[in-house]
Amino acid sequence: MEKLMFPIKYNYLNKMKKILIAISLLLLTKLNYAQDLVKKIPANAFTVATIKGDNVFKLMFVKDFNESFLGKKLLTETSKSLDQNLTSIEDFGINLEKNMYYFNQLSDSISYNCFLIPLKDVKKFESLINEKDKKIYINGDVRTMVLPDSTSIIKWNNNMMYFVTGSIRGSFFADSANSARYGIKEIRYQNNYDVSVADSAVAMVDSTYTTTPQNQVLDIVIAPPPPVAKGWTVDPPTNKQTVKKSKNISTPKSSKKKSAKKKSSKKKVASKAKKVEEFEEYKVLDVPVAQEGYTSDSTAIMTQTGNPDEQYDEYQKERAEQDAKKKQLAFVWMSAQADQIFTSNYESIEANKSYSASLDNKAIAELWVSSLQDAYSSIAPEFGTYGKSGLMKGYGSLSAKLFMDDKSFRISTGLELAKEQADAYKKIMNRKLNKKFLKYINSGKAIGFMGYSIDTKAYLEEFPKLLKQTYGSFLGKNMDEEIELGTDLFSLLLDEEAVSKVIKGDALFVINGLNTRDVTYTTYDYDDDYNRKEVTKTKKETLPDFLFMFSSEDNRLMNKLIKYGMNKNYVTVNNNIYKIEEKKSPIDIYFMIKDGMVFFGNSLTEMQSISNNTFAPTISKSHKTLLAKNNFSFLFNAKNLVGKVPTEEIGGEETAKKFNETLGKMGNIYMKSNPIKGNVVSADISAEIPNGHENALKYLFTLIENASK
Amino acid sequence: MKLKQFYILAVFVCLIPLLSSCFQVIEEITLRNDGTGDVLLTINLSQSKTKVASIMLLDSVQGYKVPSKQKIQQELNDAVAYLRKTEGISNVKSTSDFNNFIATISFTFKDVANINNITKNILAKQKIKATNTSSYSYNKTTKVFSRKYQPVATAKTEFNKLKSQDKAVFNGANYTSIYRFEFTVTSTSNPASNLSKSKKAVMLKSSVMDLINGKINVSNQIQLSK
Structure with missing residues (x-):
């Protein structure tokens, strides 16, 4: 755990400045009219990120923010760098009840990174940026300031501030x-x-x-x-x-x-x-x-x-000249783009169905990327050759939303698929977890579990197609026939129907707590002459009890394997519970087949109780819902780990104390996939906040404060 | 700390970097009156066998490659082969138990000084710099058996460069040296060492951590009865 804490602290300290600068930039503005700035984002924006001021400041009053550790730090640092005395984030002149946006626009020649910030009090904002050596151009109610080096422009009126920086695409x-x-x-x-x-x-x-x-x-x-x-x-x-x-x-x-x-x-x-x-x-x-x-x-x-030196100097000089030309060009384009934002009417991103569908009123921040296929070609232009022919073909826009409330943090991600892709996934995901699995979870003790269910038959049928669509272009166009051949061969070799009977496609892995067991080891005793004598001693060792189960209708193959293993003495049996006799394994592994399920586990008692039907089902309602309703679910309950690992095995009292403290403070962490809605596949990651905290945002601020101490 | 270093550094450092682990390193020298004697070196990881067995199933742990059983056996065989070629050394044997993770090397020497360069040379073959200078001598006339041990300062610095979780490997590790004689022992110079009831053997136990940090020095001058 300690290990986990350090990177957080380290990252935090390192990124502090950057975050502060970013936040102050975001905060540097205002807007009075009801119109949301989203209308200013052009329809062809590639990425849009939103911070929803009203939702953020619902969780934390401006006053609380100003008095928080992070708020104070932000105010003092910006005050220092701007040589002003700021006492509240409202002094930035930003309208904190409105949404702030970042968007990114790409063309073949230039890419723009832009911020749109609503302003509330333009005077306050201007007082922040008003420096003698900076020239502000006024045109009507629009004011423009060019940042030194001409690489970015700030433009604002009484309602909004626009920041743009552009970079020429070398290509x-x-x-x-x-x-x-x-x-x-x-x-x-x-x-x-x-x-x-x-x-x-x-x-x-x-x-x-x-x-x-x-x-x-x-x-x-x-x-x-x-x-x-x-x-x-x-x-x-x-x-x-x-x-x-x-x-x-x-x-x-x-x-x-x-x-x-x-x-x-x-x-x-x-x-x-x-x-x-x-x-x-x-x-x-x-x-x-x-x-x-x-x-x-x-x-x-x-x-x-x-003289080669002279030549090199000459080369450098010419290069600088060309760079200056490019920069000049970028500036011209940037200015024109910024002017458009203020003066022209154009179709805004709101018209984009994918974008508007990705929004959620309750989110406190949102991110939307227009298409994964384009993202691939943009992030990794070296894939460009493939991107054209469609790497990640069939994958559309990507969205992520952050929610914070009185119970948890939640990140919800969604990926839009092309229709055939979505249909394939729907087929694959058309299976629910075997209800019988749920009998074998002990919610009071379980440290974690992971369940998944897919339709093996559909998966085997759709998999080669999906693979071809996604990565096919990597292999090049002229490989089409080979891929086709491979796909057919795959289908020919596998009888999807038969396989899906042996492994139906749903499985559950659960750790129902820790168990202490005696382990023997060899050490030495010494006689009066210090001659050594080998002795066997025992010590306690704590190991997690895991249980893995999957559904299987057709046990013939399993039975054949067991018979083979027993003949070769790889497997022994006792009351229908098989033990794998593998010396290499540090733990004993048992397995059995019962009621159309195959069980693997390392706790004999657990296996026996399953075999005798004496396993007391103690699954909680929330765990049941999580597992039964979703195709994929994962849960980690740190609290059930507190005090369970012996001090000497963690490495001393101090470490153990820290370890247990950290675990005790952690709420449940869980992940789940959601059912496909329309053509969108989505998944959620949530982390519950511990009791005694008003809401997740305030808890986050406490975490940051603690980490920086 | 002779051949043990070879084990610890070459093999077991790579093996057990999961929090604290317990392992024993034992060095036994039986010296006869004529100056010949036997050496038995043991490394015993049996107390951590679950961890070791788990690690052996992995490819690498915390950035260290986990050697295979075959690889460890090979290293052991190489050490044996080297010893067989060494002057004054005979009767070289080794054992390895991969269920309990115990390995030993034993051999007979003509003179105790024969073993002085062994560690260094074996370590050099493994491209590991020796972390101490250690030498044994036996003066037949004065009947003094002495072990000189000088930790190399760089060893500590090198050790401190390790990540904390890697250092923790040595937390539960012990080093034991036992010297047995045919004569009785009249005095020992190292107060940390113990004399057996029969007065014919001297034992020194220390944690590997203390050795690395230089908190304990295993040098000893043992005076035998004349």
């Missing part, structure tokens, strides 16, 4: 048509070198020439550009990568020669020379190439190349 300028349109040059070290050595006039005219052929070579060697489906391209070759890649370019002799063909012979020498030098630099000594006449030129190189 955009990898496309020479785009770079030409915006006058951006792709700068490469080698390129630049060529230019400076060769006749500079020629170089200027030819600059696109020298770039493009190499680009193509590069692309062939490194990464074939995918067909642009939605306007997204693969991650661009950055300058750094380019330098490295140049060794790839230069290795195929013919292509390199071609690209150098049109240049003067003088230049040829230089470029060759450069190549030799580069080979050395990257320790990829292509000996045959080097021998092919480059060595003879080596003296010429020295005289012609000049």
